[in-house]
Amino acid sequence: MSLKFSAGDLTIHRIVEEEGKFLPAHDMLPGLTPEVLAENRGWMKAAGALDDSDTLILAFQSYIVKTPHHTILIDSCIGNHKPRPGRPTWNMKTDDNYLRGLAAAGFSVGDIDYVMCTHLHVDHVGWNTRLENGRWVPTFPNARYVFDKSEFDYWTETNAKAEVPPFVDSVLPVVEARRAELVGNDFAIDDHMRILPTPGHTPGHIAFTFGRGKDDAVFAGDLMHSPIQTHYPELSPKFDVDPVQAAKTRRSFLERYCDTDTLCCTAHFPSPTVGKIRRKGNGFVCETVK
Numbered sequence: 001m002s003l004k005f006s007a008g009d010l011t012i013h014r015i016v017e018e019e020g021k022f023l024p025a026h027d028m029l030p031g032l033t034p035e036v037l038a039e040n041r042g043w044m045k046a047a048g049a050l051d052d053s054d055t056l057i058l059a060f061q062s063y064i065v066k067t068p069h070h071t072i073l074i075d076s077c078i079g080n081h082k083p084r085p086g087r088p089t090w091n092m093k094t095d096d097n098y099l100r101g102l103a104a105a106g107f108s109v110g111d112i113d114y115v116m117c118t119h120l121h122v123d124h125v126g127w128n129t130r131l132e133n134g135r136w137v138p139t140f141p142n143a144r145y146v147f148d149k150s151e152f153d154y155w156t157e158t159n160a161k162a163e164v165p166p167f168v169d170s171v172l173p174v175v176e177a178r179r180a181e182l183v184g185n186d187f188a189i190d191d192h193m194r195i196l197p198t199p200g201h202t203p204g205h206i207a208f209t210f211g212r213g214k215d216d217a218v219f220a221g222d223l224m225h226s227p228i229q230t231h232y233p234e235l236s237p238k239f240d241v242d243p244v245q246a247a248k249t250r251r252s253f254l255e256r257y258c259d260t261d262t263l264c265c266t267a268h269f270p271s272p273t274v275g276k277i278r279r280k281g282n283g284f285v286c287e288t289v290k
């Protein structure tokens with residue numbers, strides 16, 4: 001399993017917390033017809049993206065990007081000790097997969113300069129915090145945490161109506177500890193990292209582009225979840241807050257990077273997860289990079 005990639009002067013590490021069965025394809029992608037699934041079952045299974053019972057296989061992971069100046073963690077995955085009754089394998093989890101993966105890649109929590117979240121869903125914020133003496137504290141003590149301001153505002157509003165546990169235990173404690181930076185789309189880190197607004201999955205969803213003067217790598221977050229969506233960009237998963245906008249964002253993202261050298265680092269595609277976008281018929285394919 002490839003866990004390390006390079007692009008330009010960047011080194012990119014995957015820190016995999018979990019990879020396996022997620023949801024039945026028809027459940028997760030309500031627009032997926034039995035005919036389209038039948039046509040695509042073969043390559044999806046060969047790619048390790050679908051199992052024998054038509055359940056989608058997803059990876060849950062962070063990326064660490066080393067630029068010449070900074071060490072940046074993108075999306076902080078699921079986390080430990082968090083009450084997640086809706087998903088038993090994530091609920092009050094205590095395994096050491098994540099911190100072991102971090103150490104195996106050669107990093108300690110103190111090495112991370114920035115933590116950046118593509119959006120504030122449960123599986124992208126979990127390791128923002130860890131439990132210490134009964135309190136949630138930032139896991140990465142030296143990091144500044146970058147959240148999109150419009151995304152933060154959306155969850156603040158949603159949380160005011162009915163409590164959103166991942167926001168309460170994995171985002172707000174970072175703000176209270178004064179480690180958070182709420183940014184607009186003009187935020188950049190020197191000349192190496194920029195924001196690409198990619199709304200739809202959530203209203204303030206953003207992708208991160210890295211590379212000096214050109215996009216050597218892009219971190220796509222949840223603008224797509226499964227390789228079948230590169231073939232059919234209109235297929236929006238049931239979690240997309242605005243499925244129509246998400247489909248539009250997905251197609252324009254794929255068009256933007258189609259037939260370029262940019263390494264597309266997805267959040268959830270099964271291993272090796274990372275690839276380059278190429279045209280295929282009316283859609284696209286993410287050609288994996290080993």
Ligand SMILES: [Zn+2]
Binds near residue numbers: 123
């Ligand atoms: Zn996700």
